Amino acid sequence: MTVAGFFCVSARIELVNEFEGRLGSFIPVRPPIAEAGADGRILSGAIQWGYASEVPPTIGKIKVVIRAQEAYMSFNNRGILKVGIPVITLLLLLAAAPVLMAQSQTLSGTVVDSSGAVIPGAQVRIVDAAKGTAAREVTTDEGGRFQAINLQPGAYTLTVELSGFKKSQTSITLDVNTKLDVGQIMLEVGQVSEVVNVTGEAPAVQTATMEKAYLVDTKQIAELPMNGRNWVALMSTVPGMTSSTQNDFNTNFNDVSGFHALGGRGSQNNFYLDGSPNLDVGDNQSQYTQPSIDSIAEFKVQQSSFLPEYGRNSGMVVAVQTRSGSNSFHGTAYEYVRNDVLDAIPRLATSKPPLRYNQFGGNIGGWLPFPGVSTKDNKKLFFFYNREMTRRLNPGVGYSDVPSAAILQNGDFSSWLTSNNMDYAPFKVGTVFQPGTVRWDGAGHIINGMPYPNNVVPTSQWQPLSANLLKIYTQLIPGYTSLPAAPNPGYSRYYWHNPDTLHKDQDILRVDYALSSKLNTYFRWVNDDQNEQFGNGVWAWEPFPVQPQYRPKPGSSWSWNIVNTFSPTLASETILSYNHQSQSLSVVGSNPLDRDTLGANWTQLYASANLTNSIPNINGAGPISFGLGSPGWHNDGKDYAFTQNLTKVWKSHVMKFGYYYNRDNKKQTANWGFNGEINFNNYNASSMPLDTGNGL
The missing domain is CATH 2.170.130.10 (TonB-dependent receptor, plug domain)
Structure with missing residues (x-):
């Protein structure tokens, strides 16, 4: 049985079945990060707990014992937690009351007078500096403290005022997932109409949380x-x-x-x-x-x-x-260019690698006029839109050394003979022996055999499958009979062109609606239109480009965030989101590896699964080995998530509990090798009677 959840204390967790007795103890997923002070009080922290290997499957109520706290959870016969997380979490939070970090941000501080005495009842107003809207209004408690919870990241103006004192204004910035304590804010005696602007640096060390x-x-x-x-x-x-x-x-x-x-x-x-x-x-x-x-x-x-x-x-x-919009309009247009014309020749190279890369687009943000909702004097709707386009073209020129036409057409290996003798036989290195004549010693060294005259294997002795493979190979190399010689004897140099392209268009829209200082919401949408093309395929192992492949990879993301402040000490955050991305691989144009076109007539085990009707992958055949990667492969992923957080301020403590639901759906081709494989190696065929001493 697996039990999953979290408690915000550092304690040993025991399970007790009401009817059967003690079941076992939980093993924390991470080491406890909470410690007790000298007085035994839990300072702060949390542990996650999960797999309890000692717990047998059970049905009914399970009592969770943590120090002196007890709570009940119900399990079904698969041991999956069904109910009780919010209640248990709330009880434990009230017991330990650690400081928790929310997805939204928290701002706190203490208001004092010039003598350092705390000032209760001061009005604290937090205004979004970019939008000009009131984000929160709170009042200091009897200890002069204030807490503003579930704020969005951004720049704010913090205003504190009380009759008989000058108004204090401070500019602050709240970062994402931050609990910021601004410390003491001192009010000077004077009229409220007088304003004191406070400036200063952010604290060098963050002390509000232990993150x-x-x-x-x-x-x-x-x-x-x-x-x-x-x-x-x-x-x-x-x-x-x-x-x-x-x-x-x-x-x-x-x-x-x-x-x-x-x-x-x-x-x-x-x-x-x-x-x-x-x-x-x-x-x-x-x-x-x-x-x-x-x-x-x-x-x-x-x-x-x-x-x-x-x-x-x-x-x-x-x-x-x-990013979000502000109370004024701002826009940007841009283009970034990378081109080999602007590059230097790399060290130890004789030429510059080709490169074409352009990224261009623009964005605009501001407030949205809407009659009765958002006006020039009462701006509540804000937007930000960004569109970016990326283009990459890498010509990808290169070369491969391939067997010469004499070898591929006539079996003429004479160019492979060297002036050096074999270590254990009176033959030149590179000798090709007639099948059935090779002899080895106990260590596997060739000691004797009958070479082919002039090191030429007659085409009459070629096995039909091998002859067919070589014929297919020559069809994949345009003009292979007139290629220039390579430095290696018996090889020709084939220069090829391997274009690698990226086409990506992205749209991002965010709309914020500040209904009041207590209710804020925003909607965000991302759309990715992305596709790539590879001259030698995706996940392929070709010695030169053979089968160009195309991979579209569109994606989208939707999010709706709602922050509702019921009171200065109680706030709710709701997040709904949906993500989607799919990928697929296909052959660009006609398939150059089509079985029918190349005359590959051998039997297939699963012909209907070979969607591209391609020839098998060839492994272990030296320079004529190649694999086709994964044409026909498909991937589709969807993600649904719901988060409900509730944050409560109780005196100097901030407590948080909530619920998180995430559903993922992933569909992907399990295996793409349906075109088959032909494997050559010197392990299964070592010391075989028909070995020629040469794999090709």
Whole structure:
């Protein structure tokens, strides 16, 4: 039986069946990160718990014993938790009352006078600096403290006023997934009409929570150089992060497999976009959609001290926040160009590799006029739209050394003979022996045999299948009879052209609606129209381009976030999201490896499964080995998520509990090798009577 959930205490967890007695103890998924102080009080922290190997399957009520707290949960016969999480979590939160981090942000502080005495009853107003709308209005308690919960990331103006004191104004910035304590705000004696503007630096050390996290803000995103304008590369600037792609010109968008936090695996990470999951569950190493760098406000990388809301994977958490509109209109148009004309010749190279890369687009943001809802004097609707187009063309020229026409047409291996003798036989290296005449010693060395005259294998002795394979091979090399000689004797040099293209169009729209200081909502939509073409196929192992393949990879992401502040001490956050991405592989144009066209008439085991009617893959045949990759492969992934968080302020404590539902649907071709394979190797055929001593 498996039990899953979380408790915000550091304690041993025991299960007791009311009718059968003690069942077992839970094993924490991560080591406890909460510690008790000298007085025995739990300072802060959380553990996640899951697989309890000692617990047998059971039906009925299970009592969970944690220190002196008890709660009941009901299980079905599969041991899946059915009810009780919100109730249990609330009880435990009330018992331990740690500080929890929300998807939205929290702002707190203490209002004092010039003598340091706390000031209760002061009015605190938090205004969104970009939109000009009131985000929250609270009053300080008897201890002079205030808490504003479930705020959105961004810049704010914090105003504090009370009759008999001058008004205080402070500019602050709330980062994504941040609990910010501004410390003491001092009010000076005077008239409310007098304003004191407070300026200062943000605290160097974050003390409100125990998280270990790093922020990459708007300024860093805009100004730090990136190879390919791929913002994911900025994660390599975070301490404790290693990347296998940080120095590459990486245009493989959506891929996040090369990043490892604190030694973790690349497939253990979590990615969130505006609070909703954004990680393809098929491989756990790619995003459903990767927003353009110009549409991102900031992102935060959390590496350890995770809180219960971040489960699923054990690695780092990357939370990305998109940009929103402001109370004035702003727009940008841009194009970034990379071209080999502007490049230098690489060190140790004689020419420049060809490159064509263009990324262009624009964005606009501002407020939306709507009669009776959002007007010039009362702006409530805001929007931000970004469109970006990426074009990459890599001509991909190169060459391959292939067997000469004399070998492929006539079996003439005379060019392979060298002046050196074999170590254990009186023959030249490169000798081809007649089948059935080769003799070996105990160590497997050739010691005798009958060579073919002039090292030429008569075509009359060619096995029909082998002759057919060589014929097919020659059809794949245009003009193979007139190719220039390669440095290696018996080989010709085949120069080929391998175009590699990327076509990506992305639209991102975000609409914010500030109904009041208590109710805010926004909708975000991402649409990715992405496709690629590879001259030598995808996941293929061809010595030269044979079968060009096309891979469309469209994706979309929808998110609706609602923040409702019922009172200054109680707020709700609701997130609904849907992600989708599909991929498929197909042959560009007519199939050059079509069985009928090439005369490959051997029997197929599963002819109906060979969707492209291609010849088999050929392995272990040296320079004539090639594999076709995966034409006909298909992948489709959908992700539905619902998050309901409830945050409660109780005196100096902030408590959070909620519910998270995530449904993933992944459909993918299980195996794409339906065209069959022909394998050659020197293990199964070693010391066989018909061995010629030469694989080709």
